[in-house]
Each structure stands twice: as C-alpha cells, then as structure tokens.
Amino acid sequence: MEFVSKIFALAIGAIFVQNFVLMRFLGLCPYIGVSKKVDSALGMGMAVIFVMTMASTITWVLQTYLLVPLKIEFLQTIAFILTIASLVQLVEMIIQKLAPALYKALGVFLPLITTNCAVLGVAILNINEKFSFIESILYGLFAGVGFTLVLVLMAGIREKLDKAEIPESMKGMPIAMVVAGCMALAFLGFSGLKL
Amino acid sequence: MTTIIYSVAILGTLGIIYGLGLAFASKKFHVEIDPKIEKIGEILPGVNCGACGYPGCIAYAEAIAGKNEEINKCAPGGENTIKQIAEIMGIKASTAERRIAVIHCQSGGYNNTHLRYQYQGIATCKAVVLVTNGPNYCNFGCVFQNDCIAACKFNAIRLDENGLKIIDPVKCTGCGACVKACPRNLIELVPVSKQVHVLCHSYDKGAEAKKRCGNNTACIGCGLCVRKCPVAAIVLEDNLAVIDYEKCINCGQCAIVCPTKAIYDPKADNRKKARVIADKCIGCTICAKKCPVKAISGELKKIHTVDPEKCVGCEICVQVCPKDAIEMI
Numbered sequence: 001m002e003f004v005s006k007i008f009a010l011a012i013g014a015i016f017v018q019n020f021v022l023m024r025f026l027g028l029c030p031y032i033g034v035s036k037k038v039d040s041a042l043g044m045g046m047a048v049i050f051v052m053t054m055a056s057t058i059t060w061v062l063q064t065y066l067l068v069p070l071k072i073e074f075l076q077t078i079a080f081i082l083t084i085a086s087l088v089q090l091v092e093m094i095i096q097k098l099a100p101a102l103y104k105a106l107g108v109f110l111p112l113i114t115t116n117c118a119v120l121g122v123a124i125l126n127i128n129e130k131f132s133f134i135e136s137i138l139y140g141l142f143a144g145v146g147f148t149l150v151l152v153l154m155a156g157i158r159e160k161l162d163k164a165e166i167p168e169s170m171k172g173m174p175i176a177m178v179v180a181g182c183m184a185l186a187f188l189g190f191s192g193l194k195l
Numbered sequence: 196m197t198t199i200i201y202s203v204a205i206l207g208t209l210g211i212i213y214g215l216g217l218a219f220a221s222k223k224f225h226v227e228i229d230p231k232i233e234k235i236g237e238i239l240p241g242v243n244c245g246a247c248g249y250p251g252c253i254a255y256a257e258a259i260a261g262k263n264e265e266i267n268k269c270a271p272g273g274e275n276t277i278k279q280i281a282e283i284m285g286i287k288a289s290t291a292e293r294r295i296a297v298i299h300c301q302s303g304g305y306n307n308t309h310l311r312y313q314y315q316g317i318a319t320c321k322a323v324v325l326v327t328n329g330p331n332y333c334n335f336g337c338v339f340q341n342d343c344i345a346a347c348k349f350n351a352i353r354l355d356e357n358g359l360k361i362i363d364p365v366k367c368t369g370c371g372a373c374v375k376a377c378p379r380n381l382i383e384l385v386p387v388s389k390q391v392h393v394l395c396h397s398y399d400k401g402a403e404a405k406k407r408c409g410n411n412t413a414c415i416g417c418g419l420c421v422r423k424c425p426v427a428a429i430v431l432e433d434n435l436a437v438i439d440y441e442k443c444i445n446c447g448q449c450a451i452v453c454p455t456k457a458i459y460d461p462k463a464d465n466r467k468k469a470r471v472i473a474d475k476c477i478g479c480t481i482c483a484k485k486c487p488v489k490a491i492s493g494e495l496k497k498i499h500t501v502d503p504e505k506c507v508g509c510e511i512c513v514q515v516c517p518k519d520a521i522e523m524i
Contacts, residue, residue, distance in 0.1 A: 062209075070201045079209060086213035090220050097224040 007138060012193065014142035020118045021150045022187040027118030030109045031151060032176060040105035041155035045148025047091050047106070049141065051113055052122050055084050056140025059123040060133055080123045081114075088114045118147060154183065231260040231283055238279045239269055242348055246270040246370040259284065270294070271349070271368035294369040294384040296343075296351075296362050299396040301410045301459075303337030304357035308409035319345075324378045333407040335397040337381060346376035389440045391447050395457040398433045405455065414457040420449035425488045425507060444487050446509035466508040467523035469501045475520035482512035482521060 020026045027048075034044040059080045067073050092110050096103045103110065113119060122143045126136040157179050166175055235256035242252070247268035249255040258264035259280060266280045273293060281287060302308050309332035314323055320342040323329045329338035343360060344352045351366035352373065364387060374382045381396050393414055397404040401415030416434030428442035429449060436449075436458070450460035460466075469490070471482075478496040483489075490506040493499030501512075501521075513521045 066205055070205065072198060072202050072205065075202055075206065079206065082206070082209055082213065086217060089217050093217075093220050093224040096226050100226070 007135075010135060010139055011142045011145075014139055015146035015149060016187070016190040017193050019146045019150060019187050019190075020121065020143050021147055022184040023191070024118075024121065026121045027116045027147060029112060030116060031147075031154065032173070032180065033112075034106060034109045035151055035154040035158055035176070037105065038152060038155045038159060040102065041151045042148070043095075043099070043102040044106055044109060045144070045151050047095065047110065048113060048116070048119070048147050049144030051084065051087050051091055052119055052140040052144035052147075053137060054087050054140075055080070055119050055123050056126055056136045057133075058083050058087070060126055060131075060136040063127050064133075076124070076127070077120075080120055084119050084123070085114045118143065150183065150187075154179065157183075229260045232256050234283050235259055235280055238272070238276055238283070240271045240276070242271055244271055244348060244368075244370040244372065246368070270370045273368070292386045292388065295364050295367040295387050296369065296371075296373050296382050297385045297392050298337070298343070298360055298362065298382050299392065299394055300335075300337045300379075300381045301359075301394045301412045301457075302331060302333060302408055303339040304355075304359040304410075306357060307359075308336070308339070309333070309407060320376070321378045329379075332409065333397055333404070333413070334399065335379060335381075336408065337379065342376040342378070343373035343382060346372040348372060385440055389438075389443055389445060390462065391438065391443065391445055391450055391458065391460045393429075393436050393438055393457055394459045396435065398435050400434050404434065412455055412457050415455055417454060419452045419454065420458060423448045423452045444509045444511060446487070446507040448507050462508075468503045468506045468508055469510070469512050469521050470503075470524050471499050471501055472520045472522055473498050475518045477518055477520070479517065481515050481517065485511050485515045487511065 014020075018024060021028065021031050030044055030048070035041050062079055062083065063073075063076065067075060067079065088111060091113070092103075095106070095110065122140050126139055129139075131139055154176075158176060161175055161179070170178075232253070233256075236253050239252040239256060243250075245251070247255045247270070249258055252269075255264070255269065259266055266284065266286070267277050269276050270293075308330075310330050311327070311332050312330055314326065314330040316322060316326065318340050320329075320338050320340040323338045323340050328334055331338050337360075339358060341354070341360070344354070348370070349366050349368055351363045351368070352360050353363065355361050369384050371384055374380075374384060379396065385392070395404075395408070395412060395414040397408065397413050399407060399413070401417065404413035404415055405411065407413070414435050416431055416436065418431055418436075420436050421429045421431055425446060425448060426442050426444055428439045428444070429436050430439065431437075438449075447460035447463060447466055450456075450458040450463055471491075471493075476498045478493060478498060480493070480495055480499070483491040483493060483499060487509065488505050488507050490502045490504075491499050491512060492502065508523065510523060513523060
C-alpha cells in the first residue's frame with residue numbers, strides 16, 4: 001500500500017505539481033512548435049512518452065551498472081544524450097513506417113526530441129532524486145504524460161484561437177505566448193499541493 | 196589512466212551497439228519514397244510562393260506524384276517547368292496561359308495625384324487607407340506606399356521616374372502576391388496575351404471620378420466602350436467599365452472611343468488592317484467565320500477580301516488562317 005501511495009505521489013508530482021513544461025520550463029520548443037493541432041500534439045506526446053520512458057529505463061541501467069561502478073559518472077551527460085539520440089532515431093523510423101501522416105505533421109520537431117531538454121532532464125532527475133529502477137521508469141512515463149497533457153491542452157486552445165477574432169499583430173505566435181503564460185499561471189496553483 | 200580507457204571503451208561500445216541497433220531498425224522499418232517527388236521538387240522553383248494552392252513546392256511535388264494533381268499550377272516555373280514535370284510523369288503537358296499582374300490605376304505618381312493631405316506615418320498601403328481613406332483624393336486609387344513592390348518576390352514591379360509602378364511582364368510570374376497585398380484591390384491577374392486594359396478602378400459617378408483623378412484618366416462610366424466592343428466583352432458595373440478577358444479579342448476599339456483615355460491599348464497608334472494575299476488564299480472560309488466584326492467576305496473556294504472599313508485589326512484571322520494568307524498592313 002505504501003508503494004502505491006508513493007507511486008501516486010510520484011505521478012501527481014510529475015504531471016501537475018512539477019510539470020516539466022509549465023513548472024520546470026523544459027521542452028518549450030515543441031510546446032510552442034507542435035501545438036497547432038490536437039492530432040499532431042497527441043502524436044508528439046505519445047512519441048515523447050515513449051522516448052522518456054525508454055530513456056529513463058536505459059539511462060538508469062547505464063548509470064547504476066556502468067558509470068558508477070567504473071567511476072566515470074562525468075560521462076553521464078554525453079552517454080545519456082547518445083542514448084536519447086538513438087532512441088529518437090528509432091522512434092522516427094517507427095513513426096515514418098507506421099504513421100506517415102503523423103510523421104509529416106510532426107516534421108522537424110520529431111528529430112528535435114533529441115535535443116528536447118525535458119528528456120535529458122527526466123534522465124538526470126532520476127539519478128539526482130536517487131529513484132529506484134521501477135520509480136525511474138514510472139517517473140519517465142509520468143513526465144511524458146504531463147508533457148502530453150499540457151501539449152494537448154495548448155493545442156486545443158490554439159485550435160479555438162484560430163477561429164477567434166484576434167488583432168492582426170497578435171495572430172499566431174504572440175497570442176500563443178500569452179496563452180502559454182496563462183497556462184503556466186494556472187499550473188502554479190498545483191504547487192500548493194502537499195504530497 | 197584506467198578512467199580514460201574505461202571512458203573510451205564504454206562510449207565506444209555504446210556507440211557501436213546503438214549504431215548496430217539503428218542499422219537493423221532502418222532495414223526493418225524501411226520506407227519506399229517515390230523518387231518522382233524528389234525529381235519534381237528539384238524542378239520546381241523552390242520559392243514556396245503558394246500560387247499552386249499548396250504550402251510549398253515539396254507539398255505540390257508530392258501532390259503531383261501521389262494524387263495526380265494538375266501539373267500546370269506552378270506560376271513562377273512557367274512553361275519550362277510544366278514540360279519537365281510532364282516528362283517525369285510521362286504525361287502530356289497541358290499548358291495554361293501565363294497570367295501577369297495588371298494595376299488598374301494610372302494615378303498615384305508624384306505629379307499626377309490630387310492629394311487630400313500629406314501623409315507622414317507608417318509607410319504601408321494597409322496603414323494609409325485606414326487614415327481617412329488615404330492621401331489620394333480618389334477613394335479608389337493607388338495610395339503609393341508600394342505594398343505591392345514589397346510583396347513581389349521576383350522584383351517584377353519597379354517605380355518609374357514619376358513614382359508609378361511598372362510591372363515587368365517578363366519577370367512577373369503571376370503568383371498573385373501583389374493582388375493580395377493591395378488594400379485597394381487594384382491589381383488583377385490577366386492572361387499575358389490580353390493587352391487592352393481599363394486602367395481605372397473608380398466606382399464614383401462620372402463627374403466625381405474625373406474631378407478626383409489626378410491623372411484625368413478616370414473611367415466616367417459613359418458606356419461608349421460597351422457599345423463599341425464588337426464582342427460584347429465590356430460591361431458597366433457601378434460606373435466602371437470592366438473587360439471580360441475571356442471574351443476580349445484585343446482589338447483596342449474601346450481604347451479609341453474612350454473619352455478619358457481610361458482604357459489603355461499599347462498598340463493604339465499602330466493598329467494595322469488585315470489584307471488577304473490573293474496567291475495564298477484557298478477560300479477555306481475559316482477567317483470569315485472567325486472574324487468578330489464580319490469584315491471578311493468571300494465564297495467557298497474563292498479568294499476572300501477584307502473590308503478595311505470594318506476591320507478592327509484584332510489579328511484573329513492571321514492566327515487562324517491555315518495558309519498564312521493574311522497579312523497586317
């Protein structure tokens with residue numbers, strides 16, 4: 001029971017309280033770039049969930065069984081990036097094969113998950129927070145879910161904004177920035193949660 | 196020392212493992228891409244102007260290769276591009292006539308505009324028309340902040356010494372960017388072979404339009420051109436003559452009768468009359484049938500004659516004659 005409640009706290013923490021996009025300000029590039037349509041936002045979110053979960057798993061194993069015993073922890077960043085880059089390549093190939101439409105919709109942002117700091121962020125946080133193996137995987141998963149949630153919410157709002165009457169100079173990116181700010185303020189409300 | 200060896204070994208091994216994994220995956224998830232898309236993409240101009248209706252040249256190339264889209268939609272590419280694409284796709288080229296932009300206003304220069312006021316503000320046409328309808332006294336005329344020039348990606352619009360915009364018919368690709376940029380809707384895309392234009396866009400009543408036009412070339416809606424046009428290609432819409440380019444035969448009769456010179460005909464001074472060359476005429480009657488003003492007469496298998504009084508010099512007979520038996524003199 002204690003384990004379940006711990007996982008629950010982890011989930012709420014990763015998705016709402018310490019949301020990667022709106023509270024930690026990681027992964028802002030796809031947050032603005034791929035949030036024009038709900039469909040592609042959802043696809044991007046799924047890709048990020050997959051990459052984050054896999055990256056958490058592999059990097060935890062790497063850190064615990066290779067880097068720490070051999071005392072080469074200073075290689076953490078480069079080894080993690082290598083892992084993440086390969087994973088993204090893999091995801092890209094899979095998506096291109098299985099969902100060409102999604103591949104086109106995501107465009108350049110798919111390979112850019114490589115440099116999405118949210119992915120590296122979750123990998124490094126796992127280590128810094130001294131999570132266990134299971135916790136790391138779940139934290140990666142929940143971080144991805146939090147990212148997807150925010151991305152889809154943003155895409156939903158921006159789809160409505162397209163039909164709204166907005167002054168010419170505010171159309172597109174400027175209003176998206178304003179919305180992003182408002183969403184961040186809203187998520188600030190979760191920071192009061194004590195878990 | 197061991198640290199260095201470990202570092203190199205670990206990173207090297209990781210790299211090799213990931214590399215092999217990706218190599219395997221790329222074989223497993225290999226996707227065939229139509230080589231035509233790439234080839235067509237290379238031929239298209241790559242300016243991503245959007246004239247074809249697609250968000251960029253590559254998207255258009257994909258539509259051609261994948262969805263059997265028409266191949267003649269690329270305005271900037273012109274005929275050459277169409278031919279090349281036709282070769283790749285193995286189909287016949289169906290060339291649409293090239294269209295170029297025409298500005299339907301002769302005012303807006305430094306010395307041929309009645310100014311309402313001196314404008315000193317944001318220098319775009321869009322901003323200018325918001326300030327009590329622009330500095331041009333004519334409510335429909337050019338406001339000379341040159342949004343069209345800024346919108347043109349091909350440097351096809353230049354200013355002459357009077358500050359009037361001149362469209363270079365060679366450089367203009369008919370992409371329509373200037374048409375969208377003009378807040379006064381003065382610019383229209385017209386087939387390049389049509390050369391007679393109403394260069395006025397004023398819907399004001401005759402006297403009012405004339406008073407406001409700094410160039411004295413306003414269309415006053417008198418309707419003389421409508422009556423003179425041999426093919427009924429001109430109609431009056433709210434005190435403005437408008438040429439239907441589908442019907443227009445380029446004869447320039449409207450320009451001759453226009454009392455305010457609002458209609459422009461580049462060939463105005465050297466319109467020639469058709470004449471049948473007796474040696475070559477075989478009496479096929481095609482020219483007589485095609486003549487819009489019934490100026491050609493003659494019976495089947497006999498030499499035809501052109502009535503110079505009726506002939507308007509549209510040159511249609513020259514184009515249709517199978518034996519090149521008609522000349523313009």
